Amino acid sequence: MSLSGWVCLVTGASRGIGRGIALQLSEAGATVYITGRQEDTLKQTAAQVKERGGNCVPVICDSTNDKEIEDLFERIKHEQNGRLDILVNNAYAGVQAIFGNMGKFWETDPTIWDSINNTGLRGHYFFSVHASRMMVAQGQGLIVTISSMGGLRYLFNVPYGVGKAAVSSHLDLDYVNINTSAVKLVSVIKNDFVGEWLLSVCGPERYNRVGFSAHIGERTPEGADSKIKDVFINGETTELSGMCIVNLAKDKSLMSLSGKVLLTCDLARRYGFQDVDGRSVTDYTSLKFLLTQVPYLSWLSVVTPSFLHLPRFVLTLASNRF
Numbered sequence: 245m246s247l248s249g250w251v252c253l254v255t256g257a258s259r260g261i262g263r264g265i266a267l268q269l270s271e272a273g274a275t276v277y278i279t280g281r282q283e284d285t286l287k288q289t290a291a292q293v294k295e296r297g298g299n300c301v302p303v304i305c306d307s308t309n310d311k312e313i314e315d316l317f318e319r320i321k322h323e324q325n326g327r328l329d330i331l332v333n334n335a336y337a338g339v340q341a342i343f344g345n346m347g348k349f350w351e352t353d354p355t356i357w358d359s360i361n362n363t364g365l366r367g368h369y370f371f372s373v374h375a376s377r378m379m380v381a382q383g384q385g386l387i388v389t390i391s392s393m394g395g396l397r398y399l400f401n402v403p404y405g406v407g408k409a410a411v412s413s414h415l416d417l418d419y420v421n422i423n424t425s426a427v428k429l430v431s432v433i434k435n436d437f438v439g440e441w442l443l444s445v446c447g448p449e450r451y452n453r454v455g456f457s458a459h460i461g462e463r464t465p466e467g468a469d470s471k472i473k474d475v476f477i478n479g480e481t482t483e484l485s486g487m488c489i490v491n492l493a494k495d496k497s498l499m500s501l502s503g504k505v506l507l508t509c510d511l512a513r514r515y516g517f518q519d520v521d522g523r524s525v526t527d528y529t530s531l532k533f534l535l536t537q538v539p540y541l542s543w544l545s546v547v548t549p550s551f552l553h554l555p556r557f558v559l560t561l562a563s564n565r566f
């Protein structure tokens with residue numbers, strides 16, 4: 245799966261899913277520009293990439309700073325002779341804001357809109373404009389925007405849903421052979437924030453955060469209640485989205501997926517891969533999984549074949565606004 249010679253840009257790659265994506269793209273051979281606001285954490289990602297034999301270029305660039313975005317694209321143009329193959333819009337400043345503000349929207353501080361959407365919506369738009377200018381000139385490209393179930397139906401709070409629904413919309417670039425996909429992630433992903441949150445739930449004696457950070461998916465917090473444990477255990481690693489993007493980039497039918505919301509579990513099935521820690525990817529749309537979530541019916545899941553899936557139109561209906 246060689247992306248040797250490819251030039252990619254991943255925003256917000258100093259931790260979490262962005263770091264996982266940068267690791268996978270660089271492992272596949274691409275040169276990956278990574279952005280973030282702090283030099284030390286960006287350098288940590290770069291060091292991890294290097295350890296795996298990859299090549300990445302850390303650039304301090306705040307997604308809310310228009311000038312820094314412009315400078316970054318000028319730099320890539322200059323250093324890569326105008327080439328940019330993949331943009332991954334991932335930077336997000338809203339994870340903590342949503343966890344702390346899940347109440348009724350009129351009772352929460354309206355400025356959480358800015359925390360959630362200035363980076364995770366406006367920033368993505370600016371990056372997409374600059375990237376598209378390069379991609380249109382070269383006649384091809386792939387833009388992936390990390391979305392969420394919250395783009396389909398209400399989740400967490402209003403600014404979160406508005407932002408995620410907006411980034412899932414099509415950029416309309418098909419006519420120049422630019423593929424724009426919104427990779428929609430379902431499930432909890434074991435990012436650092438989820439780690440912090442589990443730490444606060446379980447207490448430091450029970451939860452070794454260093455182990456969590458160093459070995460994705462290896463530890464579960466002892467003493468956490470079983471539901472939290474389940475969520476944690478079943479969560480995707482932060483690299484799974486990266487595996488999806490590497491496979492998408494090489495897909496000969498890529499244009500047929502353009503503009504669509506793609507589930508990570510569907511992509512894992514399409515390309516036949518497992519998560520980096522060897523677990524199979526939980527299919528949240530399989531009848532088998534859905535039955536496990538219904539009290540008194542979960543026993544049926546044992547006899548239900550795993551190839552039966554919820555038809556996609558049912559998901560569309562679930563988000564129907566009419």
Ligand SMILES: NC(=O)c1ccc[n+]([C@@H]2O[C@H](COP(=O)([O-])OP(=O)(O)OC[C@H]3O[C@@H](n4cnc5c(N)ncnc54)[C@H](O)[C@@H]3O)[C@@H](O)[C@H]2O)c1
Nearest residue numbers: 256258259260261280306307335336337392429432433435
């Ligand atoms: N974690 C999950 O369970 C989950 C599930 C579904 C979707 N997602 C989505 O995945 C994306 C990434 O989430 P994550 O869990 O990795 O979050 P995270 O908070 O761990 O990482 C976000 C990254 O963005 C960077 N960032 C924040 N503000 C920035 C700015 N102004 N400029 C540049 N970089 C900035 C951060 O430094 C960090 O590297 C988000 O869009 C999130 O909604 C996450």
